[in-house]
Structures are given as structure tokens and as C-alpha cells.
Amino acid sequence: MLDDFMIRAALAGVGTAAAAAPLGCFVVWRRMAYFGDATAHAAMLGVALALTFQVPVFGGVLAAALAMGLTVSTLSGKGLAADTLLGVLAHSALAFGLVAVSFLSGVPVDLMGYLLGDILAVSKGDLAVIWAGAAMVSALIAWRWSDLLIATVGPDLARASGIDPRREQMVLTLCLALTVAVAIKVVGVLLIAALLVIPGATARGLASSPEAMALTAAGLGSLSALGGLWASFQFDTPTGPTIVCVAATLFVLSTLLRSVREA
Template sequence: MLDDFMIRAALAGIGTALAAAPLGCFVVWRRMAYFGDATAHAAILGVALALALEMPIFGGVLVAALAMGLTVSALSGHGFATDTLLGVLAHSALAFGLVAVSFLSGVRVDLMGYLFGDILAVSVADLAVIWGGAAAILILISRRWSALLTSTVSPDLAIASGIDPRRAQYVLTLALALTIAIAIKVVGALLISALLVIPAATARSLARSPESMAMLAAGLGSLTTLGGLALSYQLDTPTGPSIVCVAAVLFVLSLTAAAARR
């Protein structure tokens, strides 16, 4: 467990959890889980774009996720129910991404790694990207915390306070795209939403304020990552799914604790 690759994996998981925690709270409060799914599924299309243009994977995933988020925001309320629109875009982006990857000749692509993560293969350069992205996300969310929280509670109250709810939505879209770009190496495109939603949902039943919920979600996300790594190491199971399994167990335990307290 103390080998270099395990230490890098643990640092990568903690950095991703710190970035996903506050954003995951807003995803839970705003009921944006499907929005997160659609944006995450676009990551595979971003991988194909990056490999085709010989650019960093982080850049391709960021561009694709941001484009998906802005597309969903622009098309919402134009004749389609939001869940229908998200379903169409999410599965279409994933399918086009997988097809696009199959057309890349002379490029070796580990699709399983991009779909389910490959945290054990994280390099020092990947760590720099993950922690740099996490720092940018935390700074962005902390500076806009009050505006984001007010827009989440009530868009009308936000407008009365001089806050533009649309701008708040764009800030969340940017933060979500950054989170997906740094998390794809850790848990993969198919499991990113779980890392966003489950720790925040677990913290919701235990926290007494929005700020405490965000901090508790960060702690639970870090614990989830370390627990998933240990489980994967001991049982020789896939690391990304193991992390999500630990998160699900903690969620069930939080519900049990909350029911017992009531």
C-alpha cells in the first residue's frame, strides 16, 4: 500500500474529491445529476478529439464537457423536457465518442481506462493537473459561493439581490467541466457523476448548514477514495468501481444513522 504508485493514486483521489465535493453539493441541491451525466459522457468525445488533434487529453475533455454543458443550458426550455434533452445528448455524445475513437488509426486507446478510470496509472504530471484543477475549482466556487447559493435557493431572490442566475449557471458549468477533465483519470467517464453525487448526498443527511455539507462531502469523498483503493488492493478488484462501491456503502450507513437519530 505504500508503493509509489499507490501514494500517487491516493493523492490523485483526494485532489479529485476536494474538487468534486462543493460542486457535488450544488449538483444535489439543484437536482443536476442528469446534467452531470450528460457532461461526463461527452468526455469520451473529448478524448477522441484530443487524440485526433494530438493535444493533451485534459484539454480535449475540458472543451467537450464545456461544450456539452453550454449546449444543454442553451437548449433547456425550448420545447423539450430537460430530462429528455439530457437523455438524448448524454447517450448521443457517448456513442459518437466511442465511434470516433474506433476511427483513430495508429493510436492505441485504453477505452476501459477512460470509461472506468485508471487511478493506479496516475503520473506526477497527472497529479499536477489534478491538484491545479482542484485549486482552480475551489477558488472559483469560494469566490462565487454566495451568488451560487442564492441562485440555488431562489432565482427570484437572486435577481432581487442583483445576481444573474444565468451567470451562476455558467460558473457551475465551467466548474463541472473542469472537474470532469481532472476526474476522468481517477474514476472514468461513466463513474464521475457517482463521485459528484454520492458523497454530497451522504453529507446532506448529516450536515446542518451548506458550508458544513460541502466540507463534510470533501472529507467523505477523500475517505471514499482511500477506502476504494484499499478494497481494490486487498481484493484485486477494479479501482474506480471499488471507490463508488465504498461511497454507496457510506451513503447507506448515513441513511441508517439518520433514521436511528430520528
């Protein structure tokens, strides 16, 4: 079954959505969209470092995404507005990554594949990495769910309950780094943040509880991946951007449905 590239692509899309969409709920609740962007853009620098030192791209991307997340968490509140800091770091990391890749000689680099994803080229090994990463992210979120939720509702409430908000922030940073490393093959550096944010934002208007929102986001993310894969095959469009277009369409439909209900 896994010899069929479309089956591998579908499984890769669902696995990525299983990791990204529930995590995206916390990104939406905490208004961390720019944080997700910064972590994702650091992935390009991770790709360049991995290719330079001839280590697996997954490891390089994971290390760079973690470094970016820790840097942002450390520098937050040091005199710069959060959105300014994230904007500087996100675009700088992407630019340095692209420049670093241009210096690589004798190493074949599919730049568009890393920027926009190449889900149709997913191998069995890539599939194993994607699902292993998705399982780790899902396990971390399930394990820390209550503490993450309380820390998200309010840091003061978390401290009163004996929960360290900074520790939970580190858990989210680790989950984001893992998700970025998993998703780069599917939707690429430029679109990872969209896959994180859009299903969660869509689910927000459809769910009545945080748990329901996370499950709904996972379902919508999977539907976006499969729908985008089908539409890409039918209309011969880039698969990664098409997946995001389907997710955006679902968001618009959800918003319209909510407006009709409230009218």
C-alpha cells in the first residue's frame, strides 16, 4: 500500500495535521501566530546547517526551531515589543537561511520544495519521521493538557495552582519545534504557520469546549490535507499551497455559518 505515492502523501498530510492542528489551538488562544512564524522561518536556517554538516534535515530543522523558540522566550520583555522582536527574528532567520543555502556547493538543494513543501515526494522514511513526530507532539499535549490550558487562561491563575507558566511555555516551544520539523516536507517553511493557525481558528467557531476545539481542529486539518491533495491532483496546482487554500476556504465557510447562526 505504501508503494503508492498518493497513499504516502495522504498519510503524511493527516499525520502533520494531527500534530499541527491541536497545537494550533494553543497558538490561537495565546495569540502566538507570530511566534509560530518565527519558529517556522528558522527552519530554513536549520536546512542550511543540516546540509552543510551532512546531518539529517529533520535534526537540523528541529535544532534551529528550538533555538528560535528559546531565543524568543528569553528576549521577550527585554525592552522590545513582542511583535517587533518576532518580526525581526522571523525575517532575519529566513533571510540568513536562504543566503546560507546559496553558499552550498556541490549539494543539490530543492529550494522550492523546502519553501512550499513537496508532499508528493514523501518517502517511507519521511512518513515514519512524520508520524513519530506527530505521536510525540500529541503525547506531550495530552500529558500537559490541563497545565497548558490553565497557563493559557491566565499566568496568575497558573501560579496560584502551583503551575510554572514558563515551564508550560517551554513545552509549547518544544511542540512547535517538533511540528515545524514534521511539517516542512508537507507544506514548507512559508506555509507551516498557516497550517498551525487556520484549522484552530476555524474550529474556534464550531466547538463548545477546549477539548472539542482541539479534536475539531485535528479533523479540519486532516480534511484540508486530503482535500488539498485531491484538488492539487485534479487542477495540477502546487500541493502545499493548495492544502492551505482548502483550509482557508473552510475558515471562510465556518465564519459565514457562524454569522448566519447569530443573525
